[in-house]
Amino acid sequence: MGADIPTSSAAGSPTDDALLSAARQGDSAALETLLVRYQPHLYRFGLTMCGNVEDAGDVAQESLISMARSVHDFRGDSSVSTWLYTMARRFCIKKRRRSKFAPTREESLDAPATDVAQHLADPGPTPEQTATNRELATALAQAIATLDPSQREVLVLRDVEGVSAPEVAKILGVSVAAVKSRLHRARLTVRGELAPALGRPSIASPRGVLCPDVLTLFSQHLEGEIEPGVCAAMEAHLVQCHHCREACETLKRTLAICRQLPTPNVPASLVASVKTAIHAFLNQR
Template sequence: MQTGPVDNEIINKVLQGEQALYAQLVKRYQNYVFTIVLRYTTNREDAEEIAQDVFVKAYRSLADFRGESKFSTWLYTIVTTTCITFLRKKKVPVHSLDTEQVFELADNQNSAFRANQVEQKSKIQVINEALRLLSIDDARIITLFYQAEQSLEEIGRILGVDPNTAKVKLHRARVRLKEKMEKHFTEEVKDMVG
């Protein structure tokens, strides 16, 4: 899965003056960071700006990384705080997915999209669209476990809960994701299992 020097080796060398090696960490984690950022904003330009900002902040704070968890766990914290700060500055409205109006909007957008694109969607696209219909907390824990490949212990550290609580939250988020997929992406789900 991971080739070349491990993250901690690269970090130690960067801190000892070999700053150019930081590019290896950026390359290794750019998709990870971008995927998480897209959970907060669907605007690609904003996402690119935020991702770049994340790597600048991580570089400046690299001496604070103690190696008690994976680098990706530490980086995730920087990603989420940077995203939240960015959205607050932009004053982007945050909608509750509990309101009927948001569901109607999602239904209308998705039904038109499905009519034209059913055959072209990949499993990943469908899952990502379904994740956008979840609460930020549910989308975050699913992203951490499946896309960022964090353990329940690491997810617990990130969320400030014990691993068993993280496991329960993950289970509930998976149930809600399944419900969203069955409701909004019925045809795509049939294609995936069929």
């Protein structure tokens, strides 16, 4: 599965590469189209990585302005999305360093997650569905916030943004194996945190002596890492083991919630400030 960003001209819109080469030749409309295309993705990345709306806005804005400034230096040896997420990640790290020394927030721990979830939750067809979506998005934002930063960035890029594992490895500058090992651990943690919101106890019921580590196996299976024989053995176990089946079910639902987080509406004030900054930069040249 690749990033869910429309990088091809399937819908009749120009590809990233076409826009990029036009932008490098000084076509400011092409540059703006590219920035508008990535804005919601970077905003969502900032929301899930930083866990608060203000920092997410800064991350999206700083990444897009950096992109505009460095469009001529970009060598094209990676995709536009890899390049942008690499920049956005750096801004997230800077934010984190700064916030370590910042005074402790006064609001309750739940407040930022609820705030973030308001931007991330899909409005449902009914008020009940909207409330459920919001509740799950809040629980997910809280679960992601509990992850160690090195696991959080892998899960957000792979499972929320839909970036491929080799591309995540490029963004982080680590091996694909390291990405996958962090990813499996992160998925298990988030599943455990999300279980109560999915109507399941957070403490997994004790596995039987013969139970394999189905959660890791299932996660590896999704990444295409499991031999068909192992897969068949796992499926045979699931048929007869209720505990493992429940555990797998909550992992599936957790990942579905990650993947179905909509790209948020970027606040109008953020769109306007990015536009102003980029026009100011283009006029300087």
